[in-house]
Amino acid sequence: MNPVSCETCEKRTPERRVLFVNACVREGSRTLRLARRVLSHLEGAVTELDLEALELRPLSRETLARREALLAAGAPEDPLLAQARLFAAADEIVLAAPYWDLSFPASVKTWIEHVNCIGLSFAYGPDDRPYGLCRAKRLLYVMTAGGPILPPNDGYTYLKALCNTFYGIVETHCFAAEGLDLRAADPEAILAEAERRVDAFFEEETRQRRTPCAAPTTNP
Numbered sequence: 001m002n003p004v005s006c007e008t009c010e011k012r013t014p015e016r017r018v019l020f021v022n023a024c025v026r027e028g029s030r031t032l033r034l035a036r037r038v039l040s041h042l043e044g045a046v047t048e049l050d051l052e053a054l055e056l057r058p059l060s061r062e063t064l065a066r067r068e069a070l071l072a073a074g075a076p077e078d079p080l081l082a083q084a085r086l087f088a089a090a091d092e093i094v095l096a097a098p099y100w101d102l103s104f105p106a107s108v109k110t111w112i113e114h115v116n117c118i119g120l121s122f123a124y125g126p127d128d129r130p131y132g133l134c135r136a137k138r139l140l141y142v143m144t145a146g147g148p149i150l151p152p153n154d155g156y157t158y159l160k161a162l163c164n165t166f167y168g169i170v171e172t173h174c175f176a177a178e179g180l181d182l183r184a185a186d187p188e189a190i191l192a193e194a195e196r197r198v199d200a201f202f203e204e205e206t207r208q209r210r211t212p213c214a215a216p217t218t219n220p
């Protein structure tokens with residue numbers, strides 16, 4: 001059996017790349033705290049994209065035309081294509097985004113405009129259907145909300161649709177804490193409970209992975 005096809009072995013691969021997309025802006029961000037808990041369970045080298053520091057610009061008439069020209073020229077290395085390349089090369093993606101205006105900060109939408117790039121993160125087949133060009137099998141979405149997260153949780157649902165439709169990333173999961181700013185709320189207790197749910201998720205995943213697999217082992 002090829003060991004790379006075993007989830008357990010793949011997790012041990014040293015060059016595993018985790019892309020952490022950080023859309024948190026507030027000092028003492030609760031979303032960032034929850035995201036760090038998620039990251040503590042992942043193996044691999046973490047590349048953090050601080051969207052505030054990155055200052056990506058929404059695609060404009062000029063940058064869209066330039067991007068098309070770059071793609072037509074075989075997609076040479078260029079900062080305009082960097083986000084799509086980083087996204088496509090990651091083994092796992094963690095996106096931390098506070099719940100703003102029933103979805104996420106505008107920086108996330110701008111980042112998506114850069115990631116969603118034909119020929120780098122997805123392509124169209126002969127049947128005109130999109131298919132993914134991304135390495136990752138999973139995207140983990142982390143959010144905290146001041147009030148209740150209203151169904152259908154637009155921010156996460158949108159990311160999930162992009163992952164499933166364009167990027168070929170079939171597994172997505174949302175870790176959330178809500179009601180943090182409500183008058184009677186105990187934010188510390190809510191966050192601690194959300195962290196416990198994160199721990200439980202990964203403990204369950206580890207338990208499931210411990211079930212026997214046919215991967216080569218040095219143990220007798």
Ligand SMILES: Cc1cc2nc3c(=O)[nH]c(=O)nc-3n(C[C@H](O)[C@H](O)[C@H](O)COP(=O)(O)O)c2cc1C
Pocket residue numbers: 024025026028029030031032098099100101102103144145146147148149180181
């Ligand atoms: C610009 C802005 C918009 C927000 N919009 C909402 C909202 O639509 N619904 C809600 O429940 N909370 C909303 N909140 C509250 C945040 O979701 C909440 O405080 C969250 O925990 C902030 O995450 P952070 O601590 O990581 O910054 C908003 C906060 C800000 C600053």
